[in-house]
Amino acid sequence: MTQMLNPEERRAALSKVVGDVDVALGLPNEAYLEADYFAEEKKKVFGASWAGVGFAKDLPEALWVQPIDFLGEPLILVRDRQDQVRVFYNVCRHRGMKLVEEPGKMNVIRCPYHSWSYDHGGALKITPHAGGPGNNICGRLEKDVTGLIEVRSHVFMGVIFVNLDGQAPAFKEANAKLLERWSEFADQPLTHTGEDSGFKLSLDTNWKLAVENYCESYHLPWVHPSLNSYSRLEDHYHIMQNDEPQASGAASQVTSQVTSQVTSQVTSQAFSGQGTLVYSPMLAEDGRRFPAFDALDAKWDKQAEYVALYPNVLLGVHKDHSFAIVIEPKGPNQSVEHIEIFYAKPEVAGADWQAMRAKNTAMWKLVFEEDVFVVEGMQKGRSASGFDGGVFAPAMDAPTHLFHRWAASKMLAE
Amino acid sequence: MAPVMSDAVLFRALENGDHKTAAQLYMQAAEQAGDSDAAAFYATHAYVHALQAGDTAVEQRSGGLLRRMGRLR
Ligand code: FES
Ligand SMILES: [Fe+2]
Numbered sequence: 001m002t003q004m005l006n007p008e009e010r011r012a013a014l015s016k017v018v019g020d021v022d023v024a025l026g027l028p029n030e031a032y033l034e035a036d037y038f039a040e041e042k043k044k045v046f047g048a049s050w051a052g053v054g055f056a057k058d059l060p061e062a063l064w065v066q067p068i069d070f071l072g073e074p075l076i077l078v079r080d081r082q083d084q085v086r087v088f089y090n091v092c093r094h095r096g097m098k099l100v101e102e103p104g105k106m107n108v109i110r111c112p113y114h115s116w117s118y119d120h121g122g123a124l125k126i127t128p129h130a131g132g133p134g135n136n137i138c139g140r141l142e143k144d145v146t147g148l149i150e151v152r153s154h155v156f157m158g159v160i161f162v163n164l165d166g167q168a169p170a171f172k173e174a175n176a177k178l179l180e181r182w183s184e185f186a187d188q189p190l191t192h193t194g195e196d197s198g199f200k201l202s203l204d205t206n207w208k209l210a211v212e213n214y215c216e217s218y219h220l221p222w223v224h225p226s227l228n229s230y231s232r233l234e235d236h237y238h239i240m241q242n243d244e245p246q247a248s249g250a251a252s253q254v255t256s257q258v259t260s261q262v263t264s265q266v267t268s269q270a271f272s273g274q275g276t277l278v279y280s281p282m283l284a285e286d287g288r289r290f291p292a293f294d295a296l297d298a299k300w301d302k303q304a305e306y307v308a309l310y311p312n313v314l315l316g317v318h319k320d321h322s323f324a325i326v327i328e329p330k331g332p333n334q335s336v337e338h339i340e341i342f343y344a345k346p347e348v349a350g351a352d353w354q355a356m357r358a359k360n361t362a363m364w365k366l367v368f369e370e371d372v373f374v375v376e377g378m379q380k381g382r383s384a385s386g387f388d389g390g391v392f393a394p395a396m397d398a399p400t401h402l403f404h405r406w407a408a409s410k411m412l413a414e
Numbered sequence: 415m416a417p418v419m420s421d422a423v424l425f426r427a428l429e430n431g432d433h434k435t436a437a438q439l440y441m442q443a444a445e446q447a448g449d450s451d452a453a454a455f456y457a458t459h460a461y462v463h464a465l466q467a468g469d470t471a472v473e474q475r476s477g478g479l480l481r482r483m484g485r486l487r
Contacts, residue, residue, distance in 0.1 A: 107468035115462050126486065128462055134454030136486045138460075 001385050002190035003029040003035060005413055011409075017389065017408035021401040026389035031347040032206040032382040037411075038332045042071045042384060045311050045410045050171050052326040053077070054314035055340055056085050057192040058103075063120055066103040070162070071329060075151060076100050076109075077160055080120040087153040087162050088122050122148030140166045150303045157315055158190050158342050159324045163267055174269040177241045179307060182298070183315050188293045190342035193349040196357055203372060205379040206405060208311055208327035208336060213375050214306065214314045214325075215322070215403055217274040219395040223370050235278045239307055240402050241385040243270035270406045271309045272399035281320050282363070290320035290368045293344040310406050320344050323364065333379055339368060437463035437472045444479060454485045461486070 005028060013028040030037050053070045059079035066077040067090050074090035076099065090099050092111040099111055099118075108125060109118040117125045124147055130138035144275060152163040154171035156179075161171060168174055179186050192198075203210065213219065217236040220227055279302055281289045292300075296319055304318040314325035321343050328336040341361060343349070348357065381387065392401045426433035437460050444456035457476040464472035479484035 106466070110462065110466055117462060117465050125465055126458070126461055128458045129455075134451050134485060136458055136480060137484070196471040254426070337470055 002034070002384075003385055004034045005030050013389070014412050018405050018412070020379075021392050021398050022394045024392060024401055024405070026392070026401075027208070027404050028389050029382045029385065029387060031407070031411075032208065032379060033332055035207040035332055038329070040411065041329075041407075043165070044413060045407060046071060046329075048168060048410065049311050050154065050161040050163050050174060051311055052159045052170055052309075052324075053087070053114070053162050054326065055158055055192075055324070055338070056155045056160055057158060057340065059085060060107060063105050063107060064103070065100055065106050065109060065120075067100040073164070074098055075162070078109075078120050085153060085155050085160055086121070087151040087160065089151065091149070092116055093124075093148065094127075099148075104274070118148050122150055129159055143408055157317075157322060157324050158192065159313055159315075159326060161313070167372040168269075168298070175309070178269070178271055178307065181239075181241075182305075182317060182383045184296050185293060185322060188344065189346075190322065191346045191349055192340060193343070193353075196354070197343075197361055199339050201337040201339070201368060201372065202338060203335045203375055204229045204333060205335055205375040206333055206382075207335045208403075209375045209378045210327050210335055210371075211308045211310070211312065211314070211403055212400050213371055213378075214308045215272050215274070216397060216398040217276075218393070219374065223374060224367055227367060232278070235276055237275050237277070238399050239275055239305060240272045240399050241270055242402065243406060269310065270402065272402040273305065273307035274399065275303060275305040278302055279318055281318065282356065282360055284353075288327075288356070290343060290348055290353070291345040292319040292355065308403060310403060321360065325368075337368065339364065348412060432449060433463040433467035434469050436459075437467050437469050437476075441472050441476055444476065450483060454483055458485075 010028070010030070013025075016025040017027055018024070052071070053075065054066065054068055054077050058066050059077055060081050062081055062083050064079045068075050068077060076088050076090045078086045078088060081088050091097070091100055092113065094111065094114060097111050097113040100106075109120070111117070112305055115128045116130075118127075119125055126136050127138055128136055129376050130136060152166055152168075154161045156171065156175070163171075172179060217233060220236070221233050283289060300319040302318065306314070306316045308314050312327040312329065314327065316323045321341055323339065323341045326338045328338060330336060341364065343357075347353070392398070419434060421439065424436060424439045426432075427439065440456045440460035440463060444453045444460055447453040447456055457479045460472055460476035461480065464470075464476060
């Protein structure tokens, strides 16, 4: 049975989501099931924001080019001659041929059709025979004008972000609050140690359910009993950063056990999640611990934070490693989580840390796999046509509601 | 315009994606061509393959030739 709403019904349903947490409903079923809604999200939710599309570590050296498909858009991720990450549409300016099929280092980006060739800054090097055989000058073409179409991009915490519609404020401006919160981590070099520090999970679920589940600590005692043995529910606090000018009713949930840290500023990029006060770094068999990032405040000895940077990037920081998850939305009920772990110091890439790295990756893999049945289970539940989007437990679900409200308000925007 | 070389070595290079060899062979053909149209045609191909090979020497030679003829900006 289709759960599609007409425009009026949709507006009414979304208006209930943007209310305060104690009266709000969750997003309607169509937001998880319908291709139409998904297509509109592409423009209003992803296109208008800074969305994660990949990892800088997948461009291992200058002149590397990686083709990707993001929400049906062919893009190339490029590391240019100056080592800067750039993103372009993967399409030739001539007749629209897709340029690159396979990743690799290439000296020039040559279109396989008529061999127009671009450098890694997108500029045309030559348009062979465009002015007739042996003549490479064509009146219509300006080498520097008819170059590849660049998409705004920015690298943060190892993730390549893009703003498809080109209208969002600059990344650093849009994310000023998170950059400030994590200023101690933001500019530190990250070490990625290769295949033993990443994995993928293909999920039969809508991308939003993966975000929602990440926002909350409420499920920890039930879904992650092993984590809860050292990181109990009462040691967690909420993190909420609105993108609206004024704090709302969701702004100060304080219970005896869970304290919320809430700030509210105008930013175009909202985030929410949780922190823990009792992070205890892993110990190797011989008693070593991973080396920590430089010059961290003492609070990070025990604290760690987990933030969903809307729309689709999930981040975690600890004093000795960080991780990033890019959720690739494949369709209304299909997503892939790309998970990569980064270390504070290059020496962790060495062989003597191999066992410890494997242990850390296995630990996170277990945690994220434990979440699979819930994000897929919520997807299944959404086929119940009588379900109204669900209610929020204000003390526990405020970060989750913040995401619903953000997603709903993007869809309500003209 | 002179017919395209039926050079087995060139075709093998093209087939194998050996851009460096292709660039050099096209550059030779350009330098030996009897008329300027043929020279420009071969130099164009030399240039494209030199770009792909990262062969800056042939890139400069073919590019220089084309620019002198007013056929490349
Ligand atoms: S379509 Fe790319 S060169 Fe013609
Ligand atoms: Fe979880």
